[in-house]
Amino acid sequence: MASAFEYAPAPESRSVVDITPSYGLFIDGEFTDAADGKVFKTVSPSSEEVLSEVARAGAEDVDRAVKAARRAFEKWSALPGSERAKYLFRIARIIQERSRELAVLETLDNGKPIKETRDADLPLVAAHFFYYAGWADKLDHAGYGPNPRPLGVAGQVIPWNFPLLMLAWKIAPALATGNTVVLKPAETTPLSALFFADICRQAGLPKGVVNILTGYGDAGQALVEHGDVNKVAFTGSTAVGKAIARSVAGTDKKVTLELGGKGANIVFDDAPIDQAVEGIVTGIFFNQGQVCCAGSRLLVQESVQDELLDALKRRLSTLRLGDPLDKNTDIGAINSSEQLARITALVETGEAEGAERWSAPCELPSAGYWFAPTLFTNVTQAHTIARDEIFGPVLSVLSFRTPDEAVAKANNSQYGLSAGIWTEKGSRILAVANKLRAGVVWANTFNKFDPTSPFGGYKESGFGREGGRHGLEAYLDVR
Amino acid sequence: MSDNRLSVFKTYKLYVGGKFPRSESGRVYEVTDSKGKWLANAPQSSRKDARDAVTAARKAFGGWSGATAYNRGQILYRIAEMLEGRREQFVREVAEAEGLSKSKAAAVVDAAVDRWVWYAGWTDKVAQVVGGANPVAGPFFNLSTPEPTGVVTVLAPQESSFLGLVSVVAPVIAAGNTAVVVASAESPLPALSLGEVLATSDLPGGVVNILSGKTAEIAAPLAAHQDVNGIDLTGADAELAKELEIAAADNLKRVARPQAVDGEGDWTADPGTHRLTAFLETKTVWHPTGALGASGSSY
Numbered sequence: 001m002a003s004a005f006e007y008a009p010a011p012e013s014r015s016v017v018d019i020t021p022s023y024g025l026f027i028d029g030e031f032t033d034a035a036d037g038k039v040f041k042t043v044s045p046s047s048e049e050v051l052s053e054v055a056r057a058g059a060e061d062v063d064r065a066v067k068a069a070r071r072a073f074e075k076w077s078a079l080p081g082s083e084r085a086k087y088l089f090r091i092a093r094i095i096q097e098r099s100r101e102l103a104v105l106e107t108l109d110n111g112k113p114i115k116e117t118r119d120a121d122l123p124l125v126a127a128h129f130f131y132y133a134g135w136a137d138k139l140d141h142a143g144y145g146p147n148p149r150p151l152g153v154a155g156q157v158i159p160w161n162f163p164l165l166m167l168a169w170k171i172a173p174a175l176a177t178g179n180t181v182v183l184k185p186a187e188t189t190p191l192s193a194l195f196f197a198d199i200c201r202q203a204g205l206p207k208g209v210v211n212i213l214t215g216y217g218d219a220g221q222a223l224v225e226h227g228d229v230n231k232v233a234f235t236g237s238t239a240v241g242k243a244i245a246r247s248v249a250g251t252d253k254k255v256t257l258e259l260g261g262k263g264a265n266i267v268f269d270d271a272p273i274d275q276a277v278e279g280i281v282t283g284i285f286f287n288q289g290q291v292c293c294a295g296s297r298l299l300v301q302e303s304v305q306d307e308l309l310d311a312l313k314r315r316l317s318t319l320r321l322g323d324p325l326d327k328n329t330d331i332g333a334i335n336s337s338e339q340l341a342r343i344t345a346l347v348e349t350g351e352a353e354g355a356e357r358w359s360a361p362c363e364l365p366s367a368g369y370w371f372a373p374t375l376f377t378n379v380t381q382a383h384t385i386a387r388d389e390i391f392g393p394v395l396s397v398l399s400f401r402t403p404d405e406a407v408a409k410a411n412n413s414q415y416g417l418s419a420g421i422w423t424e425k426g427s428r429i430l431a432v433a434n435k436l437r438a439g440v441v442w443a444n445t446f447n448k449f450d451p452t453s454p455f456g457g458y459k460e461s462g463f464g465r466e467g468g469r470h471g472l473e474a475y476l477d478v479r
Numbered sequence: 480m481s482d483n484r485l486s487v488f489k490t491y492k493l494y495v496g497g498k499f500p501r502s503e504s505g506r507v508y509e510v511t512d513s514k515g516k517w518l519a520n521a522p523q524s525s526r527k528d529a530r531d532a533v534t535a536a537r538k539a540f541g542g543w544s545g546a547t548a549y550n551r552g553q554i555l556y557r558i559a560e561m562l563e564g565r566r567e568q569f570v571r572e573v574a575e576a577e578g579l580s581k582s583k584a585a586a587v588v589d590a591a592v593d594r595w596v597w598y599a600g601w602t603d604k605v606a607q608v609v610g611g612a613n614p615v616a617g618p619f620f621n622l623s624t625p626e627p628t629g630v631v632t633v634l635a636p637q638e639s640s641f642l643g644l645v646s647v648v649a650p651v652i653a654a655g656n657t658a659v660v661v662a663s664a665e666s667p668l669p670a671l672s673l674g675e676v677l678a679t680s681d682l683p684g685g686v687v688n689i690l691s692g693k694t695a696e697i698a699a700p701l702a703a704h705q706d707v708n709g710i711d712l713t714g715a716d717a718e719l720a721k722e723l724e725i726a727a728a729d730n731l732k733r734v735a736r737p738q739a740v741d742g743e744g745d746w747t748a749d750p751g752t753h754r755l756t757a758f759l760e761t762k763t764v765w766h767p768t769g770a771l772g773a774s775g776s777s778y
Contacts, residue, residue, distance in 0.1 A: 250721030
């Protein structure tokens with residue numbers, strides 16, 4: 001089928017981004033080597049090409065960065081909100097100006113299609129800074145009492161799936177409320193955070209307000225456990241989230257955790273099938289399914305299951321997998337060989353447990369990390385692939401007969417981050433949305449994000465909200 | 480009535496699932512007043528009692544969280560009414576439990592009644608204060624609404640056995656959660672008597688469950704319980720609080736740490752809203768709005 005739609009390659013130019021061979025840590029406004037001189041390589045997951053070599057932070061660097069942030073805190077938090085706002089507005093504008101460069105960079109380092117970095121990640125990053133910039137001088141009116149105070153130094157650890165967007169979700173509200181930050185990007189995607197450090201310099205942000213530590217989990221652990229950190233914000237796996245929750249026990253650190261999910265995407269028999277198919281594709285194949293709020297469990301009403309699955313498989317067969325820099329590409333590379341191994345292992349478990357696998361017929365490039373869009377039918381609630389987060393382009397299909405059954409199955413999960421509802425009946429949307437134990441519910445749409453819209457989970461998907469007025473609370477000394 | 484009439488003692492019992500069971504363990508412990516005079520034998524709850532209370536609280540959650548906010552407000556107000564009617568009993572029990580004069584104990588009980596009234600009024604207002612429409616940049620209706628976290632364990636303050644207790648329990652259930660409450664270990668009698676008030680206030684059985692005994696013994700299984708969604712550590716000392724917070728991380732319970740400000744502080748202060756919002760989740764629902772043609776109407 002793909003042959004009926006041959007496209008000429010339409011690659012976005014790499015020349016807009018200049019990646020230097022090596023980068024240091026960004027501490028107290030300066031790029032610096034790690035104290036022990038350690039470095040690591042970051043590769044492009046679509047080609048395995050080494051993009052750069054970056055400093056690997058250790059405990060000593062964490063301490064240096066936290067001290068810098070602590071020093072900067074007094075002045076930064078004492079600035080009038082309107083002045084902090086202007087710094088953030090500057091940052092938002094510079095991000096807009098440099099958005100093509102950052103989009104290409106992100107696609108190179110992360111492996112996701114340029115279509116997504118260009119049209120989703122970067123616009124949302126700029127919008128997030130613009131949104132929280134406006135809050136900086138309006139905190140008295142945010143519903144947290146008069147003159148709410150910042151917490152101090154925020155230690156922030158972010159994942160590799162939306163590197164720059166997660167940075168924005170963490171840094172924008174922290175700075176708007178008067179905190180200073182030490183942020184550790186994921187080891188497989190360090191570059192956009194380092195480019196952001198350069199943006200902070202261009203914006204004239206005072207030294208030490210933002211510190212970027214590239215490194216591995218050991219640096220993240222040292223950061224969240226540092227005694228002079230007042231606030232911990234983490235996005236990542238539930239297992240690490242639980243370890244963080246344990247490590248902050250008995251301290252005064254305020255914590256927000258944005259963790260895993262196993263989102264149910266529920267399709268009722270009266271749903272417009274074509275729109276639902278698009279929504280399912282967006283739900284689980286956006287960013288190769290490496291999304292905590294992915295709609296990774298499809299719950300379809302039995303009477304339309306065959307029709308829906310036929311349409312879905314037809315649609316999946318037309319998805320273009322390949323060069324992430326090609327503007328026609330729908331499915332990019334998996335972020336790392338480790339992640340590819342995890343996905344592969346879970347898919348093998350799915351097959352071993354008796355679920356029926358179908359993968360889209362597409363050619364995988366010879367270099368890089370790739371996984372074809374895949375769905376499983378004959379899945380029961382007991383199957384590993386219906387319970388564990390796969391974090392890849394793999395959809396588990398379950399069926400139901402009644403709305404009550406759909407809700408029960410949707411809620412039968414340790415997670416509670418997202419859910420989708422597809423039906424033409426308004427009262428059913430509201431009734432089902434009301435019963436779903438999930439922090440974000442998309443009705444007749446999926447995977448929509450906005451800086452004004454609070455995001456975060458129920459149950460083991462974490463706690464706290466990012467985005468909107470709600471997102472301020474995580475960075476204010478209010479109870 | 481003869482002056483030397485022999486009084487009738489009350490058998491203090493737990494309050495679980497709307498019923499008044501003894502501890503399944505058959506254990507009791509002596510409760511004395513502040514001068515060491517014996518007041519009663521209180522049930523010494525076991526981990527099985529704690530698990531039974533969670534089961535009752537879970538069973539009650541669907542109905543209570545699904546009730547209208549107005550209805551929850553009516554019931555909380557009814558609790559205030561019932562308490563007011565039994566004022567004399569609670570004044571006596573609080574005076575004995577906390578070693579207060581009659582007039583000071585009366586002030587405490589009055590404040591507790593008023594606290595129920597305060598939270599009764601909050602049930603149908605909190606959603607408008609902490610939720611609302613979000614102006615997203617796209618053709619979507621986007622609404623954030625607070626929802627109760629679920630089953631919440633509440634370790635009531637050790638010193639303020641009644642006003643403190645009401646101050647931590649009322650906000651949890653006002654928000655639509657159901658609660659497993661561990662009463663003050665030394666002074667559990669006002670809490671156990673509160674069960675009798677709750678039982679006659681149209682509060683569905685299981686919404687509040689009250690256990691007495693050793694705080695650490697009861698709290699440990701509750702903090703580790705996989706079907707408990709949140710825990711308020713007010714009644715735990717620093718060491719126990721840390722232990723429980725670590726156990727609570729296993730299923731990422733929402734944890735309200737003991738607060739220096741009100742741990743054993745002034746429970747008569749304005750309670751604010753933080754205890755109400757501590758066990759609320761925010762749910763955000765998106766729906767496309769569609770569009771009615773390019774120009775729309777100017778009028």
